[in-house]
Amino acid sequence: MRLLLALVLAVVMGGGVAQASDDAATTARDPDVTKGPCAYAKTPDDPPARPVKLPPDPRRTPAKGKVDVVLKTNQGPIPLVVDRAQAPCTVQSFLHLVTKKFYDRTTCHRLTAYPTLKVLQCGDPTGTGERGPGYKYKDELPTDLKPAPNDPTGERRIYPRGTLAMANAGPDTNGSQFFLVTSDSTLRPHYTVFGTVEPAGLATLDRIAAAGIAPTPDNPTPVDGRPATPVDISRAKRTC
Template sequence: MAVALAVVLGGGVAQASPEAPGSTRGPCAYTVTPDEPAARPVPLPPDPRHTPDRGHPEVLLRTNQGPVPLVLDRAQAPCTVQSFLHLVRRKFYDDTTCHRLTAYPTLKVLQCGDPSGTGEGGPGYKYEDELPTDLAPAPNDPTGQRRTYPRGTLAMANAGPDTNGSQFFLVTSDSVLRPNYTVFGRVTPAGLATLDKVAAGGIAPNPDSEVDGRPALTTDIERAKRTC
């Protein structure tokens, strides 16, 4: 799915298992999206009465270009972290490709999380935003509405308000966006080295754009696993 950033940060959502209820009853209210077919079947995440909101779980994305270790932040986005870990446990991200790399002057991200590899797929459910409130204002922004997503930020892609699914983006260099994307962790220095390699490879040739498209260095998530 897409946004101007929307395509960048398009978070495809899709259909969950047929027996799943329409929405979970906990505070995260993960909601089935039957009109958008699932890229890979997965049940709705657990949604306990109290969403865990402390701690920094660690996840390793093992890619064909190198490791991308992530440190998640429950306090910043508890429902997002809970969903992401659920998808990791269910092997939703295994054997998937990161389908989008951007190299605009103010937007440099690698986007992943769609098993279909099209930018349109997701897990079969959506949930509400947990938007950041502590991002620094973007420099030289006359509107005062944009913020800086620092290098190494891990955030959810979306296709509009409250449409989070499975797609996420990794900020390879400080980027300017409206604060409309849920931040739920960061990339470690070892992961940044891998992202730098992918970014340096550039965008695969395409007739539409020289700064937005598939990475020339195909980047596949071979396995995602929780490490701590």
């Protein structure tokens, strides 16, 4: 399954590494769908990039409070703040994957530099943009984004610089891939927003964006592709 940020072109794939987790022995005993309100559902046709259990799904999903997370990368730290009130099921899943080390030793596979879409996309341990955690869950779409100016359709919204949001392959297909908005971007509001990038993280993102996108023989000046300077997450961890 390829996860898209639908604008003009499909996602461009990059390289990466895969590693098994210590959940391999217990994954087979997971239910196909969790019983709580988030209803995390296994995706048999899309096996996990790394074996991981389904997230916890209590009867009452925590919907208050913020949690600090840092992505430790070879380009510098990217501290994040995830907000349960914005997207409780998404935050619950993201923190589960952080705890299970799903994001450790992974590569951010996509950087875009379109006039209306500037993001860094991460979260696939294979580094291809096609894989995830082996489960999916519902959208928790934003309702408070400002309309994009000069949009004749009236459908597009501004995802502000510093937004942390989920990538997806269509409605209710959230998994593990996420994107970090490096500059204000214009998208239909089809992508769950679940947090923000702290100022120190924005400084790291600016360095990554300034280095540009890796050229290919067929496209010497790409606006979508692998970062020219590889962005490797050595560890993702909660800091509070």
